[in-house]
Amino acid sequence: xxxxKMVWRNLMRRPLRSVLTTLSITVAIGLIxxxxxxxxxxxxxxxxxxxxxxxxxxxxxxxxxxxxKYQAAIEKVPGVEMxxxxxxxxxxxxxxxxxxxxxxxxxxxxxxxxPECRVPAEQREAFQRGRTSCLIGSALAxxxxxxxxxxxxxxxxxxxxxxxxxxxxxxxxxxxxEVPNFDNRTMFFHWDYFEETxxxxxxxxxxxxxxxxxxxxxxxxxxxxxxxxxFHDSEQRVDCQTEAEFQRQFxxxxxxxxxxxxWIGTGVLIAILMAxxxxxxxxLREQGAEIGILKALGFTDGATFGMLVVQSLVLCGxxxxxxIVLAWATQGAIGTALGTTFPGYTxxxxxxxLAAAVTVGVGLVAGIVxxxxxxxxxxxxxLRETN
Amino acid sequence: MLIPLSYNLRSLFVRKSAxxxxxxxxxxxVAIVSGVLALxxxxxxxxxxGGREDVAIFLRPxxxxxxxSQFSRDRGLKLIxxxxxxxxxxEAGPLASMEAYLAVLLPPARGGVTNVPLRGVQPVTFxxxxxxxxxxxxxxxxxxxxxxxxxxxxxDRIQNCRLDDVxxxxxxxxxxxxxxxxxxxxxxxxxxxxxxxLAAMGRYGPNRVIAQMxxxxxxxxxxxxxxxxxxxxxxxxxGTLAARLLKDxxxxxxxYTEKQYLASQTVFLSGALYFLGGLLMVIMGTAAxxxxxNTMLSALAARTHEVGILLALGYRPxxxxxxxxxxxxVLGLLGGLAGCLLxxxxxxxxxxxxxxxxxxxxxxxxxxxxVVLGIAISFSLMLGLLGGAWxxxxxxxxxxxxALRQG
Numbered sequence: 052x053x054x055x056k057m058v059w060r061n062l063m064r065r066p067l068r069s070v071l072t073t074l075s076i077t078v079a080i081g082l083i084x085x086x087x088x089x090x091x092x093x094x095x096x097x098x099x100x101x102x103x104x105x106x107x108x109x110x111x112x113x114x115x116x117x118x119x120k121y122q123a124a125i126e127k128v129p130g131v132e133m134x135x136x137x138x139x140x141x142x143x144x145x146x147x148x149x150x151x152x153x154x155x156x157x158x159x160x161x162x163x164x165x166p167e168c169r170v171p172a173e174q175r176e177a178f179q180r181g182r183t184s185c186l187i188g189s190a191l192a193x194x195x196x197x198x199x200x201x202x203x204x205x206x207x208x209x210x211x212x213x214x215x216x217x218x219x220x221x222x223x224x225x226x227x228x229e230v231p232n233f234d235n236r237t238m239f240f241h242w243d244y245f246e247e248t249x250x251x252x253x254x255x256x257x258x259x260x261x262x263x264x265x266x267x268x269x270x271x272x273x274x275x276x277x278x279x280x281x282f283h284d285s286e287q288r289v290d291c292q293t294e295a296e297f298q299r300q301f302x303x304x305x306x307x308x309x310x311x312x313x314w315i316g317t318g319v320l321i322a323i324l325m326a327x328x329x330x331x332x333x334x335l336r337e338q339g340a341e342i343g344i345l346k347a348l349g350f351t352d353g354a355t356f357g358m359l360v361v362q363s364l365v366l367c368g369x370x371x372x373x374x375i376v377l378a379w380a381t382q383g384a385i386g387t388a389l390g391t392t393f394p395g396y397t398x399x400x401x402x403x404x405l406a407a408a409v410t411v412g413v414g415l416v417a418g419i420v421x422x423x424x425x426x427x428x429x430x431x432x433x434l435r436e437t438n
Numbered sequence: 439m440l441i442p443l444s445y446n447l448r449s450l451f452v453r454k455s456a457x458x459x460x461x462x463x464x465x466x467x468v469a470i471v472s473g474v475l476a477l478x479x480x481x482x483x484x485x486x487x488g489g490r491e492d493v494a495i496f497l498r499p500x501x502x503x504x505x506x507s508q509f510s511r512d513r514g515l516k517l518i519x520x521x522x523x524x525x526x527x528x529e530a531g532p533l534a535s536m537e538a539y540l541a542v543l544l545p546p547a548r549g550g551v552t553n554v555p556l557r558g559v560q561p562v563t564f565x566x567x568x569x570x571x572x573x574x575x576x577x578x579x580x581x582x583x584x585x586x587x588x589x590x591x592x593x594d595r596i597q598n599c600r601l602d603d604v605x606x607x608x609x610x611x612x613x614x615x616x617x618x619x620x621x622x623x624x625x626x627x628x629x630x631x632x633x634x635x636l637a638a639m640g641r642y643g644p645n646r647v648i649a650q651m652x653x654x655x656x657x658x659x660x661x662x663x664x665x666x667x668x669x670x671x672x673x674x675x676x677g678t679l680a681a682r683l684l685k686d687x688x689x690x691x692x693x694y695t696e697k698q699y700l701a702s703q704t705v706f707l708s709g710a711l712y713f714l715g716g717l718l719m720v721i722m723g724t725a726a727x728x729x730x731x732n733t734m735l736s737a738l739a740a741r742t743h744e745v746g747i748l749l750a751l752g753y754r755p756x757x758x759x760x761x762x763x764x765x766x767x768v769l770g771l772l773g774g775l776a777g778c779l780l781x782x783x784x785x786x787x788x789x790x791x792x793x794x795x796x797x798x799x800x801x802x803x804x805x806x807x808x809v810v811l812g813i814a815i816s817f818s819l820m821l822g823l824l825g826g827a828w829x830x831x832x833x834x835x836x837x838x839x840x841a842l843r844q845g
Contacts, residue, residue, distance in 0.1 A: 068735060071728040078725045082718075111608050111639060112553055114505065114540040147502060147666040209506045211498075286640050288608055290543065300543070303550035304799050306790035311477070315718065318470035322722060325463035326729040329456055333736040 058361050061338060069366060072330040076370025076413070077377065079323040080406050084378035085385065086316045087402040090309055092395055096232035096298035102271070104164070105263040106297035107278060110288040113139075116257025117287055125261055128277045130269030135160040136242065136258045141209025142218065144195065151191055153205060153238040155245035155256070164262050167230040174199065174224030182244050184223035188235035190387070192225045199224060203238075210245075213252025231395035232298060263291070320409065327417030331363050335421035342425050343433025356426040363418025364411070371410025375403060440757045441748065446765040453737060460733040461772045464821055467722040468777025471715055472806065472814045473784050478711035480789070480805040484622055485704050489697030493566065494657055496647040496691045499684055502666070503703060504539045509689070510643040511536070517647055517689040523679060524649045527565060534649035535560040538636055541798045542607065542628070545597045546790075552799045553792075554596055555627040556607075558635035558644070566650045571624060576601050576616030581631050584638070587616035589625040591801040595790060599628075610638040623700065626790075626801035648696070655679070659694050662702035707793050707800075723821055726773075730825025734766050738829050745833055746841030755834035762830035763823070770822020774815045781806055781814070 062069045107125060109115035116138070125134050140153035158179045162168060170178070170186065177199075178186045187197060197203060204217035212218050220240050228235055249256045265274050271293065278291040292300075335342075342355050378398060386396035450457045496517060501507035509517065514536040518524065525533045538558035546552045561581050564571065579585035588599045598605050603614045605628070612630060619625060632644060651657070658678025665671040674680035683691045694702070738745070748758060785806040790799050 065735075065739075068732050071732050075725040075728040078721055082721050109608075110543070112541045112543045115608075115639060141506060145669045146671070206500070208500060208502045211500045300551045300553075301792075303546065304552050304792040306552070306792060306799055308791050311473075311789075314473065315470050318466045318473075319722060322463045322466040322725060322729075325459045325466070326725065326732070329459040329463070329729060330732055332455055332459070333732070336736075337739075 058358060058365060061334065061358075061362055062366060064334075064337065068330060068333065072326060072366055073370040073373070075326045076323055076367055076410070077374040079319050080371045080374025080410055081377045081381075082319050083316055083409055084375060084398060084402055084406050086312050086319075087405050088378075088382070088396060088398050090312055091399045091402060092231065092397070093302055093305060093309065095395055095397075095399075097295045097302065099230050099232045100293065100295035100298055102293060102295065103265045103267070104294040105265060105271070105275060105278070105291055106294060107261040107263055107289050107291045108259065108297075110279075110290040113259065115287065116259060117261070117289065119256070119258055121258065121282065121285075121287075121289070122261060124281055125263060125278055128274060128281055130266055130274040130277070132264045132266040132269075133160060133163060134264070135164045135262050137260045137262065138242070138245065138256060139209070139259045140205070140207065140240075140245070142205040142207045144203065144205055147208075149195070151236050151238065153240065155242045156239045157242050158239075161239065164264060165233060167228045167233045168226050169228060170224045170226045178223035181221060181223050182241055183219065183221055185220035185238050185240040186224045186226055187222055187238045189225055189227040190235040191238065192222075194236075194387070197222055205238075210249065210254075211252075212248065218248070231397060232294075234395055260297075320413075324413050324416060327363065327367060327413055328420055330366070331359065331417050331421045334362065335359065335425055338425075339428070339433050342428055343430055343435075346428070346430040346433065352426040355428075356422045359422035359425050360415065360418035363422075364414040367410050367414030367417065371406060371414075374410075375406050378402075378406070441753060441761040443764060446761060446768060449737060449741065449765060450768060453740070456733050456736060457769065457772075460729055460769055461776050463729045464726050464770060464773025464818055465776030465780055467726045467821070468774050468814050468818050469780035470722060471719050471817060472777060472781035472810050473804070474711060474715040474718060475810045475813060476781065476784050476804040476806045477789065478708060478715065479807045479810055480802045481704065481711065481800070482708055483805055483807075484625070484800075484802045485700040486622075486697070489622070489695075489700040490570075491695050491697055492651055492653070492655075493696040494649050494651050494655075495694050495696055495699045496649070496683070497694075499690050499692045501692065502662075504537070504646045505541075507645045508643060509536070509645070509647065513689045514644050514647050517691055518649065520686065520689065521649070521679070521683075523651050523655045525652045530562050530565045532649070533562060533566050534647060535563040535566065536632060536644035536647050537563070538632055538639075538641060538643075539645045540639065540641075544605070546799075547595055547597055552596075552790075554592065555623075555798045556635065557624070557627050557629050558632035559629055560632050563648070566648065567620075567624075570622070571618055571620045573616050574619045576614075579615055579629070579631055582634065583631065584610055584612045584634055585615045586612045586628055586630045587618050588614055589627045589629075589801075590617055590619045591626045591788065591803075592628065593617055595788070595801055607635070607638045608640070610634075612638070623800070647691075657693050657695060659692075659698065661698055662694055663698075663705060666702060666705065704793065707791075719817060723817070726821045727825045730766060730769060730821060731828055733769065734762065734826050734829035735832070737765070738762065738833050742836065742841050742844040745836050746838050746844065749836065749838035749841060758836075759830045759834035762833045763826045766826020766830065767819060767822045770818045770820070770825070771815070773821065774818025777818060778806075778811055778814050781810070 109117055122134055122136055125131060135157050138155040140155055142153055143150050178184050199222050201222045203220050206217050246256050265271055275291045279289060282289045345355055382398050389396050497507040518532055518534040527533055540556055541553035542556045543551050544554045574590060579587055586605060592599050601614055604611045657680050658674050659680035660672050660674050680693050683693055745758060784804040787804045789804060790801045793800050
């Protein structure tokens with residue numbers, strides 16, 4: 052029988068080596084958790100999409116605006132329950148490094164369309180009342196230390212203010228969403244303020260995206276086809292997609308990024324596997340004579356095999372566990388650091404499972420190689436070995 | 439007296455499996471770091487290749503990219519007329535062209551949809567770009583026709599981008615009549631006639647004006663990279679062309695050299711890739727250093743007796759320290775070489791990813807440049823050095839009597 056004590060004593064024979072190996076695994080598993088979360092975050096928008104919500108945009112691309120009058124025409128399509136409009140504002144706060152998304156929205160319908168956007172009732176009413184008021188995400192409020200009542204100047208790079216100055220918005224409320232595809236680093240403000248200001252400068256605003264909710268029981272593919280058909284002969288053709296498809300286009304735009312992340316992960320895996328096998332082979336070399344003694348005492352090949360595998364598993368398990376805890380503990384900080392590029396960085400269950408599987412897998416493989424050698428060692432040969 | 443270096447090389451050879459595993463471990467680390475740097479190099483070289491000092495980019499004041507910028511056609515023409523510094527060619531007139539730019543949704547070969555940059559240009563553009571842009575298949579588009587030419591990097595990546603294919607833009611079908619090569623960003627774009635594209639999209643004017651300037655023209659513009667990160671950006675100096683245009687009452691404009699402009703459009707993605715490379719260097723480097731330390735400590739444990747003999751023979755601790763350090767450096771170097779070999783297959787691989795600043799997918803290739811290899815080798819030597827320092831120190835501190843008793 053192999054005892055826990057024996058495994059522990061063997062690991063503590065060279066405490067520095069065990070600590071260094073454990074730390075290598077910690078670092079590697081932490082990194083794998085990070086990489087895996089980058090991927091799951093990228094796809095979270097698709098998975099969390101509401102299948103009754105559609106997005107209508109120009110068939111040419113997101114850069115092309117649709118006329119406002121399209122909204123009424125979309126609402127006439129059978130099966131459409133309600134719509135709301137969004138326009139990308141494309142401004143920044145003080146300098147371009149402080150970039151975040153701003154949208155001109157219709158405050159009356161925004162919350163009906165997106166119940167996941169949670170705001171205290173009184174703040175929501177204040178936002179709906181004030182013409183120049185805005186609603187900011189909780190992450191944004193934290194980052195720039197903005198409070199309700201603050202005035203935020205936003206420089207309109209895409210939509211310059213006709214008076215050649217910054218646009219000003221009063222923070223009326225701070226929203227928070229628990230759903231990853233509605234991120235907390237966005238600012239929403241009144242469509243009317245946007246339209247009136249642009250018109251004062253002789254410009255007519257257009258709409259980037261209409262969000263559409265399909266009535267319960269309506270045939271979604273049918274509604275999509277009808278919406279697209281409705282504008283087939285208008286000045287701008289439209290592309291109508293489910294929310295999931297709409298989100299998917301952003302993922303596709305990241306191109307080969309998921310593949311690269313996979314490559315990096317593979318590299319990390321190879322590196323730690325080599326490190327662990329190396330450590331276990333070193334242990335075996337030092338334990339050679341003792342394994343001979345154990346065998347001479349009547350321990351079976353299986354027992355010596357098991358002893359080395361368990362040593363490896365304990366080493367990797369410890370390292371992996373610390374790595375996972377580390378990844379879990381730092382996710383808030385990493386999420387803040389990633390900001391707008393990767394909103395909603397949260398470690399998913401699948402990542403924990405992957406990290407655990409990699410830990411156990413590396414532990415097993417790194418243990419089996421030397422354990423196989425140990426099990427096949429003939430008692431007399433082993434005894435002859437000295438360190 | 440120094441210990442012969444062959445002693446260390448033989449030692450590495452004797453402990454084949456440990457050496458091999460360590461080299462492979464360091465190699466994987468170096469390969470990954472090189473891969474990320476090769477990506478950054480490919481991305482950066484694409485932009486520096488296209489960035490000319492003698493070409494000026496004119497944008498609406500306040501706009502930070504051509505996507506933000508907008509001129510009406512008349513104002514674009516007025517702007518060109520108001521700048522005598524623009525070079526003039528005998529056949530083509532002023533070497534200035536208005537350009538429209540937008541992203542169009544197209545299906546990539548791998549499926550889904552992506553945003554591809556589409557540029558409407560005027561014929562004089564080909565005069566300005568005659569050195570750098572080459573038609574490699576088919577011909578140029580004919581002004582006034584619904585025709586497109588495709589950047590060579592898009593041909594296999596995006597559907598419908600081969601000769602004689604048809605791309606539907608809003609309600610107008612455009613025919614692909616040519617493929618062009620450009621080392622810089624244009625090689626990943628689709629080009630067509632400015633007026634036909636504006637009409638098809640229902641847009642009222644170009645986004646920017648570009649011009650080749652007379653030799654020796656100083657624009658005097660402030661580098662956009664300085665402006666982007668400042669709360670109170672510096673203004674161009676009085677008396678310069680940049681200052682004059684900004685204050686122009688008829689058509690105010692912001693001007694950059696093409697080189698400055700391109701650097702500003704890629705600073706975030708380039709920075710993100712450098713950051714990722716640095717992060718991986720630190721994180722995976724730490725793990726690799728631990729592995730190297732383990733290997734060297736184990737080498738020391740196996741050779742403690744030999745170190746005792748060396749000390750007894752009269753070798754001083756300092757040569758012993760350097761002997762072990764040298765061995766660790768060789769280990770690192772071998773890892774670095776393995777890493778460079780592993781990174782070679784990345785070279786030239788075509789890739790695409792989204793540039794958040796322009797919101798379009800950029801097509802470019804990995805480039806394992808000498809810079810990448812240099813960083814990779816230095817990095818691996820550093821790993822060996824840091825991994826070997828502690829074991830070498832321990833070896834140098836051994837007492838001959840204690841060491842001789844071992845093994």
